[in-house]
Amino acid sequence: xxxxxxxxxxxxxxxxxxxxxxxxxxxxxxxxxxxxxxxxxxxxxxxxxxxxxxxxxxxxxxxxxxxxxxxxxxxxxxxxxxxxxxxxxxxxxxxxxxxxxxxxxxxxxx
Numbered sequence: 001x002x003x004x005x006x007x008x009x010x011x012x013x014x015x016x017x018x019x020x021x022x023x024x025x026x027x028x029x030x031x032x033x034x035x036x037x038x039x040x041x042x043x044x045x046x047x048x049x050x051x052x053x054x055x056x057x058x059x060x061x062x063x064x065x066x067x068x069x070x071x072x073x074x075x076x077x078x079x080x081x082x083x084x085x086x087x088x089x090x091x092x093x094x095x096x097x098x099x100x101x102x103x104x105x106x107x108x109x110x
Contacts, residue, residue: 001083017041020055026102037069055106
């Protein structure tokens with residue numbers, strides 16, 4: 001998937017009213033995975049620091065019904081997982097090896 005394809009996905013998310021997504025990942029040993037992707041439809045404002053603060057506070061485990069991206073659109077969820085892993089996370093050295101690592105990728109939807 002290219003960056004142009006990702007732009008198309010973000011536009012589809014915007015059509016659903018999504019304003020931001022949080023991609024949570026973790027790895028260790030010799031494996032790693034994107035655990036989940038959650039989203040918000042709340043207005044984020046124009047200040048990027050505040051917007052990313054709102055996105056980072058999203059519940060990773062979907063306790064808010066309907067905020068798991070798989071429930072909104074499983075195809076978009078799958079495409080974003082593939083893009084995040086192949087284009088971003090795989091360039092992070094050893095996020096899955098030995099002690100591994102974990103984190104969140106925050107995306108504001110234009």
